[in-house]
Amino acid sequence: MKILVAVKRVIDYNVQIRVKEDNTGVVTDNVKMSTNPPDDNAIEEAVKIKEAGKATEVIAVSVGEEKAQETVRKALAVGADKGILIKTDGVLEPLAVSKLLQKIVEKEKPDLVFMGKQAIDDDCNQTGQMLSALLNWPQATFASKIEIKDKKLEVTREIDEGLETIEIGIPAIVTCDLRLNEPRYASLPNIMKAKKKPIEQINASDLGVDTSSRIEHIKVEEPPKRKAGIKVSSVAELVQKLKNEAKVI
Amino acid sequence: MSVLLIAEHNNQDLKPFTLNAVTAASQMGEDLHALIIGQNCGDATKKLSELPLVKKVIQVEAPHYENFVAENFAPVIVKLAENYSHIVCSANTFGKNLMPRIAASLDTSQVSDIIKVISQDTFLRPIYAGNAFATVKSKDAKKCITIRPTSFDPCEGSGGSAPIEKAEAGEEFNHTKFIKREEIKSDRPELGTARVVVSGGRGMQSGDNFKLITSLADKLNAAIGASRAAVDAGYISNDHQVGQTGKVVVPDLYIAVGISGAIQHLAGMKESKVIVAINKDGEAPIFSVADYGLEADLFDAVPQFLDELNKLNTIQK
Numbered sequence: 001m002k003i004l005v006a007v008k009r010v011i012d013y014n015v016q017i018r019v020k021e022d023n024t025g026v027v028t029d030n031v032k033m034s035t036n037p038p039d040d041n042a043i044e045e046a047v048k049i050k051e052a053g054k055a056t057e058v059i060a061v062s063v064g065e066e067k068a069q070e071t072v073r074k075a076l077a078v079g080a081d082k083g084i085l086i087k088t089d090g091v092l093e094p095l096a097v098s099k100l101l102q103k104i105v106e107k108e109k110p111d112l113v114f115m116g117k118q119a120i121d122d123d124c125n126q127t128g129q130m131l132s133a134l135l136n137w138p139q140a141t142f143a144s145k146i147e148i149k150d151k152k153l154e155v156t157r158e159i160d161e162g163l164e165t166i167e168i169g170i171p172a173i174v175t176c177d178l179r180l181n182e183p184r185y186a187s188l189p190n191i192m193k194a195k196k197k198p199i200e201q202i203n204a205s206d207l208g209v210d211t212s213s214r215i216e217h218i219k220v221e222e223p224p225k226r227k228a229g230i231k232v233s234s235v236a237e238l239v240q241k242l243k244n245e246a247k248v249i
Numbered sequence: 250m251s252v253l254l255i256a257e258h259n260n261q262d263l264k265p266f267t268l269n270a271v272t273a274a275s276q277m278g279e280d281l282h283a284l285i286i287g288q289n290c291g292d293a294t295k296k297l298s299e300l301p302l303v304k305k306v307i308q309v310e311a312p313h314y315e316n317f318v319a320e321n322f323a324p325v326i327v328k329l330a331e332n333y334s335h336i337v338c339s340a341n342t343f344g345k346n347l348m349p350r351i352a353a354s355l356d357t358s359q360v361s362d363i364i365k366v367i368s369q370d371t372f373l374r375p376i377y378a379g380n381a382f383a384t385v386k387s388k389d390a391k392k393c394i395t396i397r398p399t400s401f402d403p404c405e406g407s408g409g410s411a412p413i414e415k416a417e418a419g420e421e422f423n424h425t426k427f428i429k430r431e432e433i434k435s436d437r438p439e440l441g442t443a444r445v446v447v448s449g450g451r452g453m454q455s456g457d458n459f460k461l462i463t464s465l466a467d468k469l470n471a472a473i474g475a476s477r478a479a480v481d482a483g484y485i486s487n488d489h490q491v492g493q494t495g496k497v498v499v500p501d502l503y504i505a506v507g508i509s510g511a512i513q514h515l516a517g518m519k520e521s522k523v524i525v526a527i528n529k530d531g532e533a534p535i536f537s538v539a540d541y542g543l544e545a546d547l548f549d550a551v552p553q554f555l556d557e558l559n560k561l562n563t564i565q566k
Contacts, residue, residue, distance in 0.1 A: 011377070013493075013512075013513065014512070016380075016512060017377040017380035017381055019381050026376075026377060026380075026381055037494070093358045094349070094358070094359070095352065095353060095356070095357070095358045095359070096358075098353060120377070120378060120493065121376065121377060122376055123361065123362060123374075123375065123376055123377070123378065124359070124361045125340075125345045125349070125361055125362075126348075126349035126352070126359055126361060127349075128349075129319070129345075129346065129347075129348075129349035129350045129353070130350070130352065131353075132320075132350065133323065133349070133350040133351075133352075133353035133354050134353055137424070138320055138422070138424040138425040139319065139320065139346075139350070139425075141345070141346045142342060142345075142346075154428070157342075158342070159342040159343075159430075160341050160342045160441065161430065161432045161433070162430065162431050162432045162433040162488070163430070163431045164427075164429070164431075165428040165429045165430075165431075166318070166425060166426060166428055167425075167426040167428055168424060168425050168426075169423075169424035169425075172424070178494050179487055213358075213388075214357070214358035214387065214388050214389050215358050215360065215385050215386065215387055215388065216385065216386040216388060217383055217384075217385055218371065218384040218385065218386055219383070219384045220376070220381050220382070220383045220384075221381065221382050221383075222381065222382075223375070223379060223380065223381065223382050226519065226524075226538050226540075229524070229536075229538075229539045229540040229541060229542060230540070230541060230542070231531075231536070231541075231542045231543070231544060232541050232542065232543050234543075235543065235545070235550055235553040235554050235556075235557055236553075238525065238541055238543050238554070238557075239554065239557040239558065239561070241541055242502070242525070242541070243561065246502075246523045246540065246541075248445070248501050248502040248522070248523050248565070249445075249469060249502065249558070249561070249564055249565055
């Protein structure tokens, strides 16, 4: 069994986001970039399945600029066998990304495609579901547990009401929740070894899909600031303020 | 311009956030139709037809719709979408799972999780977990939109009598099978919709100490929240997590106890109407969003808080 894992390079989750002064986006120059956190869970799960002898190959794919190679390389350092970078200029919408991934799926013919449930930059939560629609494959989103059963997967999904379990036939798409597993750190020897693993580079424009933007970003702004609050000196004062001033208790 | 709203329900009842989604959808066009897909969902359909903003209800029933599997839902919605300019539903796990499947089939670039309708094609949505707001304009002829329910008021729930039309069911998708749903049952208000939320963080120091949070929540009829740090430390289960990777909550009153206020936590609660922070570190970032900050040891402050509440004649429920 072959598993394709899609990984995205995003601003590190610990970085305080700053909006550009001209309101065209957020500041990305000289900002620490990392793998989108739930994509780390997706790679981890694929590598664990391979280590359990249930998969033969794990391929990491990223769509992005040249530097997204670092994100693919990191996936190789934690156990992926081979990398693919689909090179693009600028930011693509999830619809375009899923069309590019569809081309890679057609070429590599994986049995499973894993990715994070959502990217922490655009917060769209679309790519996995869109790819499953394009391929007409089953989808298991927000997965917190995956069990492989012959040619099927039993997946536990985190939903608003609690947990849901579904069974999906292979081939399938799974989008991973943070609770799925604990991603490992790459060891130094594995980082060195990853440098020798192959990364195939493909220009997005050579894949013959329409990646044009359908959504115009008119402006990006700071969210409205909360007006400054006050410090209270005692619990009694706090309760009095909540009762008589804010009127919430 | 006709707008098609996809109702979220459990076959008997509408999910409360459907009412918020109706409000949002009604701002995109006046000719608002609501679609309900399920099995034996007559009761929920009737409630949908009673919402005054809904002009027509379309009901699709089949056994394979009983458990809301997106692979079954999407084709029938795509077929009905022909007559509409906007397809709308809530950005909760139901809508997040379903809408992109519809959008990709319609070759439309979805606009996710909007918090404001600026015009029929322009919307405001948070990005980077609410650390920036983007104004975006959809250039697609058909628009697929998910809305953040807590950013829109619920619509009027009764008084309407929209006609109910039945539409033909689609085929079953054979590669996805629903097995079970385990709903977390609790006597407390649900975290996502509670009027008051009391949350604990790493400062609680142990799972056992969370009983202080429970006592305070009992007194205020509140839901119990937690920071990611408290969840990761194993003090409380992850369904209580508030933040970028947990739930986004907008209660009237949010009380953060022993929570420092990491970016990821603030993203989940900073739109709350009134925020109280109790923390012994006066420099903790949580104070920058708090309306009322109390610099104190929570192990002294929470028991005192309970005593003060006991002195009150009445507490809002």
